[in-house]
Amino acid sequence: MKVLVTGANGFVGHALINRLLESGHEVTALVRSIKQIKHTSKKVHWIEGDILLPDGLPKLKKMDKAFYLIHGLKEGSQVFENQEAVSAVNFINWIRPTGASLIYLGGLGPRNVPLSPHLRSRHLTGAILGASGIPTTEFRASIVMGEGSLSFEMVKALSERLPFRPLFALLDQPCQPLALQDLLKYLEAAMEREQKGYEIFEIGGPDVATYGELLDLYVELAGLKRKKIKIPEVELKVLMKVMEYTIPEHANAGKKLAESLEHPTVVTNADALVAFPDIKPEPLRVAMDVARSGSKTHYATLWEKDFLRILLSDKLLTQSGLLSPDLLKNLEKVGKLKDLLSKR
Secondary structure (H helix, E strand, C coil), rough: EEECCCCCHHHHHHHHHHHHHHHHEEEEEEEEEHCCCCCCCCEEEEEEEECCCHHCCCCCCCCCEEEEEECCCCCCCCCCCHHHHHHHHHHHHHHHHHCEEEEEEEEEECCCCCCCCCHHHHHHHHHHCCCCCEEEEEEEEEEEEECCCCHHHHHHHHHHHHHEEECHHHCEEEECCHHHHHHHHHHHHHCCCCCCCCEEEEEEECCCCCCCHHHHHHHHHCCCCEEEEECCCCCCCHHHHHHHHCCHHHHHHHHHHHHHHHCCECCCCCCHHHHHHCCCCCCHHHHHHHHHHCCCCCCCCCCCCCCHHHHHCCCHHHHCCCCCHHHHHHHHHCCCHHHHHHHC
């Protein structure tokens, strides 16, 4: 088939292109900048353009399928949701003349309740695509477990950087991770299935786990030792400030994901199992270990970069109640933090 992949430089887009090429499809890939292409295959027809600037998008020839994998998590919070909606509309107008049907990767989240901006934008984007009149398949997934995924990297960064495992209520929310390779199976299988109207499929692995349990599993698989320490309950904005210091590499996008921690992201129906009976998702332990084994990122520990001293100097954090005497007392019992805290 002739296939368009948007978001081609992203984690899922990059992996999907590899799979499509292996299956013999003719791939056209949209990126914002040709100079920043991560993929090296010469079989891909690379095109450059910004979906938010429709006048500059190149004209497309006939296409069979178009994957919409664009997501502006790194955009500023003030314009994030608006840009997501505008992008979807621009994409529809651009792709319609090609005759392609659409496959979109969105996010799991409860229906008919107020959602975080992140999940709200995911559902709205799907609704815009589905209302276009173009046959659209929307997959809603929770965490995609794979080397390089933002969710996995945040689990890895927190597990390796913090010498303890934080305990607080938001980490008790359940999610249903899906291995990257299983996601790719669903995306490719949707190409072969006759698309009629607008269909939504909720997809996930066989295991439901809390976010805290994901941290525990990574620690176990990596052979780390992490004492569990309860963190005082504080406003979300305080935890987001902590993210700026503890995982600055992922803080901007991570903050939008963190807003969704209050919602369960689990599969609520078996429609995907019926429509795609040949796909048997991997268990969470297997998916996590595959991602961990392939990941090459390194995260300096809390004491290596003097993160803790900076945390203790932030007025918002010290006045919020987060760095309570009880918490500091518990932290003083954890490895090298004892020496750092004694000098604060």
